[in-house]
Amino acid sequence: MRPNPMILFYVVTGTVFGYALSRSGAADYDFIQAMFLFENIQLYGIIGTAVVVTTPLIWLLKRHGCTITGETLVIVNKPQHRGNVAGGLLFGVGWSIAGMCPGPILVNIGEGKVYALAALAGALVGAAAFGTLYPKIARPFRLPPLEVGTGDG
Amino acid sequence: MPGRQLLEHAPQRTTHGERPRAAWLSPGAPSSGVEDICSLVIDTRYFRRESLLSGGSWRFPLLAGLVIGGVLSAALGGGWEPTWDLGRFDQTIGWSGAGKIVWMFVGGLFIGFGTRFGGGCTSGHGIFGLSNLELPSLVTNVSFMVGGIVFTNILYRVIL
Numbered sequence: 001m002r003p004n005p006m007i008l009f010y011v012v013t014g015t016v017f018g019y020a021l022s023r024s025g026a027a028d029y030d031f032i033q034a035m036f037l038f039e040n041i042q043l044y045g046i047i048g049t050a051v052v053v054t055t056p057l058i059w060l061l062k063r064h065g066c067t068i069t070g071e072t073l074v075i076v077n078k079p080q081h082r083g084n085v086a087g088g089l090l091f092g093v094g095w096s097i098a099g100m101c102p103g104p105i106l107v108n109i110g111e112g113k114v115y116a117l118a119a120l121a122g123a124l125v126g127a128a129a130f131g132t133l134y135p136k137i138a139r140p141f142r143l144p145p146l147e148v149g150t151g152d153g
Numbered sequence: 154m155p156g157r158q159l160l161e162h163a164p165q166r167t168t169h170g171e172r173p174r175a176a177w178l179s180p181g182a183p184s185s186g187v188e189d190i191c192s193l194v195i196d197t198r199y200f201r202r203e204s205l206l207s208g209g210s211w212r213f214p215l216l217a218g219l220v221i222g223g224v225l226s227a228a229l230g231g232g233w234e235p236t237w238d239l240g241r242f243d244q245t246i247g248w249s250g251a252g253k254i255v256w257m258f259v260g261g262l263f264i265g266f267g268t269r270f271g272g273g274c275t276s277g278h279g280i281f282g283l284s285n286l287e288l289p290s291l292v293t294n295v296s297f298m299v300g301g302i303v304f305t306n307i308l309y310r311v312i313l
Contacts, residue, residue, distance in 0.1 A: 007214045014182075014218020015225065022226035026275075030240035036305035047279060054284035078272050078282060080289040087270025088278075088293040092300020094263025096308070097256065099239075101275040102183030102268055103219055105261070110223020112235045118254040122261020127187045129262075130269040131199040141270075147202050150269060151289070152185040153277015 018107045027107040029099030036096055078151030082141040087150070094126075182208075183276050184268035186216045245313045271296065 024046045025031030034040035058075075066073050095101050098119045100108055105123060108116035134146055143150055189209045192200040227233040239253065248256060268274040271293045273282060278297075282290020 006211065010211045010214035011218040011221070014215035015222040016218075017215075018219035018222020019226050020222070021219070022223050023230075027223065028240075029242060032301075033241055033305050033309060036301045037309060047275070050280045051283045054280060055286070058281075058284050075285065077285070077287055078278070078289050080292070081272070083270045083272060084289050084293040085271075085296045087267045087272065088296025089267070089300040090263050091267030091271055091274065092297035092302075093304045094260045094265075094267055095275075095297060096260075096301040096304035097263060098260030099242075100260070100264070102187060102264060103274070103276055105264070106183070106216055106219040107223035107226075110220040110225075111227040112224075112233050113239075114235050114237055115239065115253050115257045118257035119261040119264070122258040122263075123187050123265035123268075124190055124261075125258075126262040126265025126267070127184075127269045128191045128195055128265075130266045131188065131191060131195065131197060134199050137270075146199055147204070149199075149202060149204055149272070151272025151277070152204065152208060153182075153268075153273025153282065 017103070018110060021104050021107045022111060027100065027104035027111065032095065032099040076152075078153065079144045079148065081143050081150065083137075083143055083150050086141060098122075182212045182215045183219070184265075184274035185277070186212045187265055188269060189213060189216075241309070245309070267297070267300075 021027050025042055026046060031040065031043055035043040061073060062075060064073075091101075098105070100116065100119055102123060105116055105119050109120065134143070137143065138146065185205065185208060188200065188205055189212050192205060192209070224233060237249065237253065242248075242253075242256075246256075264274075271278065273279075273290065273293060275297070278287075278290040278293040283294060
């Protein structure tokens with residue numbers, strides 16, 4: 001990994017995103033449960049708003065075709081495979097158990113929620129287990145070649 | 154075959170070790186960031202693949218920013234202090250200490266395994282994938298919402 005002059009920009013972007021996740025309730029156990037119980041639809045609104053705002057911006061980015069520093073922009077679409085459903089269901093259960101998805105695990109740690117460290121440890125072990133099992137489950141779930149992976153995100 | 158196309162378009166290093174002057178954007182950071190951390194200590198082919206390593210230079214600082222954002226939010230909204238509070242969980246299941254750690258660790262296992270299996274999380278498949286009108290992202294979104302809705306409703310409406 002080479003040092004990158006854009007690092008400060010990435011840190012600031014992450015900070016803004018983390019702050020927004022924290023204030024929107026996306027990093028709050030009760031908000032997550034209320035969303036899944038349909039008691040409070042705020043988070044559906046948050047996700048929906050993000051998608052509605054982002055869609056035209058991505059369209060513009062692709063149309064413009066290059067980054068602010070003049071590099072050609074290539075958006076790599078995620079591959080389709082049976083892991084989309086199987087992995088999605090497993091992740092949904094984990095999201096419900098912990099009340100966090102991957103980003104908010106880190107936001108929760110920042111907020112001082114001590115138990116989020118246990119969730120991070122679990123996520124690391126889970127991802128490591130998946131990486132280790134990849135050659136075994138790639139065929140039945142029609143996953144892309146190992147060098148490609150299931151998709152970044 | 155989507156996998157083959159992706160492989161052909163995956164970032165390649167030239168013989169000089171420099172990447173071509175193009176921004177290869179595989180958006181979505183948090184769940185791949187977990188793999189980035191794994192790649193620091195696990196030396197298997199899966200965690201050495203180019204498509205993962207090439208994203209580490211922007212994902213690590215972004216993940217650090219997520220933590221900073223959480224600190225800022227807590228500090229500006231009533232003050233930062235370590236807490237074990239877990240709202241509805243405390244009022245119902247009521248486990249504390251070791252029980253809560255185990256609960257969170259198990260949840261983390263599902264999160265880590267499931268997001269990598271599915272190829273993304275709420276950021277990559279949710280916000281970005283839907284915004285980029287990608288079908289696999291829609292499929293994954295429906296799947297993780299169903300998983301969460303089913304588990305939370307079983308826990309809080311059936312068991313408790």
